[in-house]
Amino acid sequence: MPICWLLVNESMLQVGKFHTLKVVKEVPFGFYLDGKDQGQILLPGKSAPLGCKLNDDVRVFIYHDSDDRIIATTRTPKVFVDHCAFLKVVSVNKVGAFLDWGLEKDLLVPFSEQTYPMSEGVSYVVYVFCDEETGRLAASTRLSDFLYEEANAKEFSAKQAVELLICGKSDMGYKTIINGSHLGLIYKDEVFKPLTIGHSVKGYIKRVREDGKIDLCFQFHDPTARNTLEEQIIEDLIAHGGLSTLTDKSPADEISKRFNVSKNVYKKALGSLYKQKRILLDKTKVTLVTPKAN
Secondary structure (H helix, E strand, O other): OOOOOOEEEOOOEEOEEEEEEEEEEEEEEEEEEHHHEEEOOEEHHHOOOOOOOOEEEEEEEEEEEEOOOOOEEEEOOOOOOEEEEEEEEEEOOOEEEEOOOOOOOEEEEEEHHOOOOOOOOOOEEEEEOOHHHHHHHEEOOOOOHEOOOOOOOOOOOOOOOEEEEEEOOOOOOEEEEOOOOOOEEEEHHHHEEEOOOHHHHHEEEEEEEEEEEEEEEOOOOOOHHHHHHHHHHHHHHHHOOOEEOOOOOHHHHHHHHOOOHHHHHHHHHHHHHHHHEEEEOOOOEEEEOOOOOO
């Protein structure tokens, strides 16, 4: 049995998660909770709920204190075991980097779990795990050691809505964590609004490739959406006297700011309007074609 787990009330209690335990003893510095065969677990008075007393059932988070003892708190940390979060380094010493995760004892990222050396004051996306050798919680920036980099059609399907956490950037685009379990990629031409590492956003599965890698997007280029955008462009031109300097050569962030779409989608809508002879296009401007009077 991994030492990350304790036996409490005939059920498994895991370090790094919330559990409901019974108060069995009151002392000047707090309360002890029933840990059955594992003994009693301290809930310090400053962490106890107001009016706490014997025989109360208290919902507590279980972790190790600075003296390496199992301890309880009612405070909610910024992340739980087996989850990812964007956390700031508050100090670095000879054993590793320490992260602020909302509790008194900072969370350790050992040097062996750092993809590259971490710096004080900088925030990183990390995965929190329970070290089976020590039984203590730790964090890692080596996300691919804990998350799946491949999937199949049963796990994800095209157009499926997912929760994304931006965790890295490359020349190709942004590496993201999908629903806390998988890694995927948003190509840079799919990005139409500013993204930063640690940013949580909603997105969609674009495709699961033959090699199992997952491509992501923020929207689908369906005809209905493009037709709606075309009318928005026409309305925008009318509002600006039939002329706009927002062309298919404009920066993606300017296009996103006005129409909340990617540059690629905007270019397709402009192309459609041009083919319909509703607009004129050149490198510097878009001009509304005024229908001739009969």
